[in-house]
Amino acid sequence: MTGDHQTLALLLFGGFVAVTLGITTWVSRRRRGSAEEFYTGGRLFSPMENGFAITGDYISAASFLGVTGLIALYGYDGLLYVVGFLVAWLVVLFLVAELVRNCGRFTLADVVAARMSERPVRIAAGTSSVVVSVLYLVAQMVGAGSLVALLLGRTSGAAQAWTVIGVGALMVVYVSLGGMRATTWIQIVKAVLLLGGTVALTVLLLLRFHGDVDRLLVTAAQRSGHGDAFLAPGLKYGGSWTARLDFISLGLALVLGTAGLPHILSRFYTVPTARAARRSAVWSIGLIGGFYLLTIVLGFGAAAVVGPAALRASNAAGNTAMPLLALDLGGGAGSTGGTVLFAVVAAVAFATILAVVAGVTLASSASVAHDLYATLRRSSGGQKGEARREVAVARSAAVGIGVVAIALGLLARDLNVAYLVGLAFAVAASANLPVLMYSLFWRGFTTRGAVWAVYGGLLPALGLVLLSPVVSGSPGSLFPRVDFQYFPLQNPGIVSIPLGFLAGWLGTVTSDEMPDDAKYAETEVRSLTGAGAV
Amino acid sequence: MQSSDDRARESGGGPERSAENRGDHGAPARDVRHEDPWDAPSALGRDEWYGAGSPAPTLPSARRERDAAARAREVYVEVQRSAAFQEVRGRYRRFVVPGVVLFLSWYVAYVVAATTAPGLMARPVVGAVNVAMVAVLAQFVTTFLLTWAYTRHARLRRDRAALELRWDTQELTRETRGGAW
Numbered sequence: 001m002t003g004d005h006q007t008l009a010l011l012l013f014g015g016f017v018a019v020t021l022g023i024t025t026w027v028s029r030r031r032r033g034s035a036e037e038f039y040t041g042g043r044l045f046s047p048m049e050n051g052f053a054i055t056g057d058y059i060s061a062a063s064f065l066g067v068t069g070l071i072a073l074y075g076y077d078g079l080l081y082v083v084g085f086l087v088a089w090l091v092v093l094f095l096v097a098e099l100v101r102n103c104g105r106f107t108l109a110d111v112v113a114a115r116m117s118e119r120p121v122r123i124a125a126g127t128s129s130v131v132v133s134v135l136y137l138v139a140q141m142v143g144a145g146s147l148v149a150l151l152l153g154r155t156s157g158a159a160q161a162w163t164v165i166g167v168g169a170l171m172v173v174y175v176s177l178g179g180m181r182a183t184t185w186i187q188i189v190k191a192v193l194l195l196g197g198t199v200a201l202t203v204l205l206l207l208r209f210h211g212d213v214d215r216l217l218v219t220a221a222q223r224s225g226h227g228d229a230f231l232a233p234g235l236k237y238g239g240s241w242t243a244r245l246d247f248i249s250l251g252l253a254l255v256l257g258t259a260g261l262p263h264i265l266s267r268f269y270t271v272p273t274a275r276a277a278r279r280s281a282v283w284s285i286g287l288i289g290g291f292y293l294l295t296i297v298l299g300f301g302a303a304a305v306v307g308p309a310a311l312r313a314s315n316a317a318g319n320t321a322m323p324l325l326a327l328d329l330g331g332g333a334g335s336t337g338g339t340v341l342f343a344v345v346a347a348v349a350f351a352t353i354l355a356v357v358a359g360v361t362l363a364s365s366a367s368v369a370h371d372l373y374a375t376l377r378r379s380s381g382g383q384k385g386e387a388r389r390e391v392a393v394a395r396s397a398a399v400g401i402g403v404v405a406i407a408l409g410l411l412a413r414d415l416n417v418a419y420l421v422g423l424a425f426a427v428a429a430s431a432n433l434p435v436l437m438y439s440l441f442w443r444g445f446t447t448r449g450a451v452w453a454v455y456g457g458l459l460p461a462l463g464l465v466l467l468s469p470v471v472s473g474s475p476g477s478l479f480p481r482v483d484f485q486y487f488p489l490q491n492p493g494i495v496s497i498p499l500g501f502l503a504g505w506l507g508t509v510t511s512d513e514m515p516d517d518a519k520y521a522e523t524e525v526r527s528l529t530g531a532g533a534v
Numbered sequence: 535m536q537s538s539d540d541r542a543r544e545s546g547g548g549p550e551r552s553a554e555n556r557g558d559h560g561a562p563a564r565d566v567r568h569e570d571p572w573d574a575p576s577a578l579g580r581d582e583w584y585g586a587g588s589p590a591p592t593l594p595s596a597r598r599e600r601d602a603a604a605r606a607r608e609v610y611v612e613v614q615r616s617a618a619f620q621e622v623r624g625r626y627r628r629f630v631v632p633g634v635v636l637f638l639s640w641y642v643a644y645v646v647a648a649t650t651a652p653g654l655m656a657r658p659v660v661g662a663v664n665v666a667m668v669a670v671l672a673q674f675v676t677t678f679l680l681t682w683a684y685t686r687h688a689r690l691r692r693d694r695a696a697l698e699l700r701w702d703t704q705e706l707t708r709e710t711r712g713g714a715w
Contacts, residue, residue, distance in 0.1 A: 076666055080648065083673045087641045090680055094630050098688075217662035232656035232666050233648040244649040251645035255638070275693060278685060285681045289674055296670070518607040521614035528622055529696045531613075531703035 008339055012347035016193075017170065020186045020354070024178035027185065035387045036534075038394060039106040039366050040269045041180035043534075047276045049188060051283020054267050056187030056352075057359040058085075058258075058284065059194060059291055060136075061143025061319075064352050066417035068325075069318025071299025072311055075220070075230035077237050078299055080247065081422070082292045084254025089288065091259045093281045099440050099527035101268045101277035105534055107363075108265050108432055109371040112439045115519045116447040119375050124454035126371025128431035129262040131458060132424055133364030134404055136261070137357060139420035141167065141409025144353045146319040146417070147346060161410055167350075168406040171357040175365060176395035180270060183358045190348075190355035195291060197348040201322075201341075202294045204329045205301040213297070220304035230303070242488045250422050253493030257425025260432030263356075263363035274530050301325060319417055322349065357405075361398050368401070369394035412478065415470070422491050423465060430457030430496035434504045440527055442508075444515045449508030456503020457496055464492035606710040613703050622695045629687045637680055644669050 036042060045053070063085065070078030104110035109125035141164050148163035174182055209216045217231060224230040237247035258264060268277040302311065302321040305328050314320045323345045327333060330341030373393045374386070412420065435453040438445040464487045465471065471478050473485030489495075508515075526532055613619050648655055648666065655666035 076648075079666075079670050080645065083641070083644070083670055086677055087637060087673060090637050090677055091634070093681060093684060094634055214661040214663070221662065228656065228662075228664075231662060232652055232664055234652040237649060238652060247649045248645055251641070255641055278688060282681055282685055285677065289678060293674065518611050522607075522610040524623070525610045525613045525619060525699070525703060528626060529613075529619070529699040529703060531700045532707065533700075 008343035009346040012343050013350045016189075016347055016351045017354075020174065020182075020189065020351075023185045023189070024174050024182040027182045028177045028179070033388055033391055035106070035370070035391050037181070038179035038391045039266070039362075039370070041184055043270055043272050045184060045270045045280075047271060047279035048283055049184070050267060050271050050276070050280035051287060052191040053184045053187040053270070054264065054280060054284035055287040055291070056189075056191035056194070056355045057263055057267055058288060058356075059191070059352065060356040060417075060421060061140050061147075061349065061353045062417045062421035063292070063295065064194065064198075064349055065143050065147065065319045065322055066139075066317075066419070066421065068295055068299040068302060069311070069315070069321040069417075070236070071296065072302035072306070072321040072325075073308055073318040074236040075224060075226065075300075075303065076233050077235050077247070079296060080233075080237075080251055081254065082296060084251055085258070086285075086289050086292055088255045088258035089281065089285045091256065092264065093278065093285065095437065095440070096259045096265070097268050097277045097281045098274035100265055100436075101271070101274045102528070102530045102533045103440075103523055103526045104265075104269065106266065106269060106366050106370050108260075108262055108436060109367070111523075112435055112450055115439055115445070115516065115523050116450050117513075121447060121450045122371045122375045124451045125432070125435060126367045126375070128427075128454050128458045129367040129371070130364050130401070131462070132260070132428045132432065133262055133360045133367070134401060134408065135424035135427055136263070136360050136421065137364075137401070137405035138408040138412055139417050139424060140353050140357045140360070141405055142412055142415060142420060143319060143417040144350070145409065146315050146317070147323070147349050147353075149315070164406050164409050167353060167357060168402040170354060171361050172399050172402045174354075174358040175362045175398040180266075180362060183355075183362050184270060186358055187355045190351045191287065193348050193351055195287065197344060198291060198294045198298070201326060201329060201345070202297055202301075204341075205298065205305070205325070208305070208329065216297070216304055217300055220300040223307045224303050225308065245494065246489045246491055249426075249489050249494035250491040252497055253422060253426035253429050253491055256429035256433050256493075256497060258428075260428035260436065261425075262367060262428075262432070263359045266363045266366060267359075274533070298322065298325060305329065317415065317417070317419075361401055361405075364401050365394040365397035368397035373397075415478075419470075419490070423470075426465075426491050426493040426496065427458065427461045429493060430461040430500040431455075432457075433497070434500040437501075438504050438508075439523065443517070443520050444508060445504070445520075446508045446511045446513045446515050448511035448513065449504045449506075452507025453500055453504025456507070457500025460499045461492045461496035464489070464496060468492065606707055609703065609706045609710055613699065613706070616699075618695060619699055622692055622699060625687075625691050625695075629684070629691075633680060633684065637676065640676060641673065644673060 063081075067078055067081045067085075070081065072078075100108075100111055103114060107126070108129055109122045112125050113121045144167045145160045145164050149160050174186060178186075205216070206213070209219075221227055221230040226235060229235060237243045268280070271277050271280055299321070302325040306321065306324045311318055311321050311324060314324060323342055326341040326345040327338045330337035330339070332338050369390045374390050431454050434457055435450050438449065438453060467485060467487040468490055469477055469485050469488070470490050471485070472480070473483040474480065477485075647669070655664065655669070657665045659665060659668055
C-alpha cells in the first residue's frame with residue numbers, strides 16, 4: 001500500500017469522526033440526563049430513521065468485511081451467512097419487534113421481569129445481555145484491527161493495538177456523552193454511507209463485466225481454482241460430517257440469534273409505538289436485504305477481480321476483500337481512482353465498526369446499569385435520584401465494557417470476523433431467545449424457568465466454545481499449544497439453543513411457584529394492544 | 535373508584551357487548567389507508583392514533599366489590615378474557631404461527647439441503663447459476679413477501695381493534711388507580 005491510500009483514508013475517516021463527534025456534542029447540548037433520554041433518545045424517532053439506524057446497527061464489520069471475504073475465498077458457503085442474517089429478521093418482525101416495544105422499557109430484562117420475581121430474573125437476563133454484547137464487540141474490534149493492518153501495511157504490532165484502543169475510546173465518548181440520540185444519528189449516517197458505498201462499488205463492478213452477472217460468476221469460479229465447485233455448497237463446510245453439522249449449527253444460530261441481540265431489541269424502544277416499531281423493522285428488512293444482495297455480487301466480484309491468492313496474502317481470513325476490490329475497481333494501486341475508492345471503502349468500514357460498536361456498547365451499558373446495578377442496590381435514594389445515578393452508572397459502564405472488549409479484541413485478532421459474530425449470535429439465541437419467547441407466549445412460565453432458561457443456554461454455549469477447536473487443539477486456534485478440545489463443532493448453536501429451551505421448560509415444571517395468571521394477562525394484553533406502553 | 539363504577543354502567547359492560555361488536559372488527563379495516571410498506575412512512579406517530587374517536591368501549595368492567603389494587607390487576611385479566619381481545623390474539627396467532635413454521639422449515643430445509651445434497655444444489659439451471667443460487671434468491675424473495683404479508687395483515691386485521699383495546703384498557707386501569715396513572 002502506498003502512502004496516498006493511507007493519507008486519504010485517514011483524512012476521510014477523520015472527517016467521519018469529526019462529523020459524528022459534532023453530532024454527539026450537538027445532541028448532548030440539551031440533555032437533561034433522564035434515563036428515558038439516555039437509553040431511548042426520548043422514543044421520538046420516526047420509523048424511517050429507526051429503520052436506517054437498525055440497518056446501521058445490524059450491518060457490522062462481519063457483513064461488510066467478513067462475509068464478502070468468506071464469499072471471495074469459499075464461494076457459495078459464504079452465502080449462508082447472508083441468508084441467515086436476513087431470514088432472522090422475520091423472527092424479529094413476527095415475534096419480537098411489536099411485542100417487545102409494547103411491554104418493555106429499556107432492556108430485554110424489562111419484558112421478562114414484568115411477570116416474574118424481579119431480582120433473579122433481571123440479574124440473569126442482564127448478565128447474558130452483557131456477555132452477548134461483549135462477544136459482539138470483540139468481533140468488531142477484530143475487524144477494526146485487520147482493517148488497520150491493511151491500511152498501515154503492518155500485520156501486527158503497536159499500530160493495530162492503538163487503533164483498537166482508539167476505536168474503543170471513541171465509542172466510549174459517543175455513548176457516554178451522547179446516549180441513544182447520538183448513537184442513532186451516527187448509525188443513520190453510517191447506514192447511508194455504507195449503502196451508498198456498496199451501491200457505487202456494485203455499479204463499478206457490473207460495468208467492468210458489462211452487466212453480465214453470469215460472466216462474473218464464471219470468472220470467479222475459474223479464478224478461485226475450484227471451478228464450478230466454487231458456486232455450489234461444500235467448499236468450507238463440505239467433506240466431513242462434523243463440518244456439515246457445523247454449517248447447520250451456524251445456520252440455526254444466525255436465524256435465531258438476531259431476535260436475542262440486546263442492541264437490536266433496544267432499537268425498538270426508540271420509536272413511539274408498536275406500529276412504528278413494525279414499520280422500522282420493515283424498513284430495515286428492505287435495506288438489509290438490498291445490502292446483502294449487493295454483498296453477494298461484491299463477494300464473487302472480489303474473487304473474480306482480485307483473486308484468492310492476493311486476498312489470502314493480505315489477510316488469511318479474507319477480511320480485507322472489500323477494500324482490495326475497491327482498489328482494483330478504481331484502477332489499481334497507484335491510480336487516483338483506486339486510491340480514492342480504497343480510501344472511501346476503508347473509511348466506510350471504519351464508520352461501520354464505530355457505529356455498531358457504539359450501539360452495542362450502549363445496549364450493554366443499559367443492561368449493566370438498568371438491570372444489574374439497579375437490582376443489586378435498589379434501596380436508598382428517591383426514585384428520581386436513583387434514575388439519575390443509574391444513567392451515571394451506564395456512562396461509566398460504557399468505559400468498562402470498552403476496556404474488556406479492547407483486551408479480548410487484541411487477543412482474538414486472527415479469527416474471521418463473520419465467524420466471531422456467528423458465536424455472538426449463537427450465545428444470543430441460546431440465552432436470550434428462549435426466555436423471551438417463553439415470557440411472551442407461555443402462560444405457565446415461572447421465575448425459576450426464566451432463570452434456568454438464561455443460564456441453561458448461556459453456560460453451555462460458552463462452555464462449548466471454550467472446548468471447541470476455536471480455542472485450543474488446532475493450528476488456527478487461540479491457544480494452539482494446548483489441547484482441551486472436546487467439542488468438535490466451532491459453533492455451539494445446535495446443542496446450546498435446544499438446551500436453553502429445555503432448561504426453561506425444566507425449570508418451570510420443577511418449580512413450586514404458581515404462575516401468576518394476572519401478570520401473564522398483563523403481559524399478553526400489553527404486548528398485543530400496547531396498553532400502558534411507555 | 536367511584537368513576538370506575540360509573541363507567542361500568544355506562545359502557546353497558548360485559549362480554550355480550552363485546553360479542554356483538556365482534557362482527558365489526560373486520561369491517562373498519564377497509565377504511566384504513568393502504569399505504570405501501572416500502573414507502574416512506576409519514577411523520578412519526580401521525581396515524582398511530584387514527585382510532586382515537588373509536589366507538590364505545592367493548593370491555594367487561596371490573597366488579598364493584600373488589601378493592602382498587604386487586605381491581606387494577608383484574609383489569610388485565612378481564613381484558614384478556616374479553617371477546618375483543620381474544621379476537622385480536624387469535625388473528626395474531628393464526629397468522630404468526632403458520633408463518634413462523636413456514637419460513638423456519640423452509641430455511642432449515644435450505645440449510646440441510648446445502649449440507650447433505652451438494653449434488654442436487656450444484657445442478658446447473660441457467661448458465662453459471664445453479665440450484666443453490668436459485669435457492670438463495672428464493673430465500674430473499676420469500677422473506678420480502680412474508681414481510682409484506684405480515685404488515686398487511688397487521689394493518690388491516692389487527693391494528694384498529696388493538697388500538698381500541700389499548701384505549702379502553704388504559705381507561706380502566708387509570709380509573710382503578712384513582713387517576714394516578
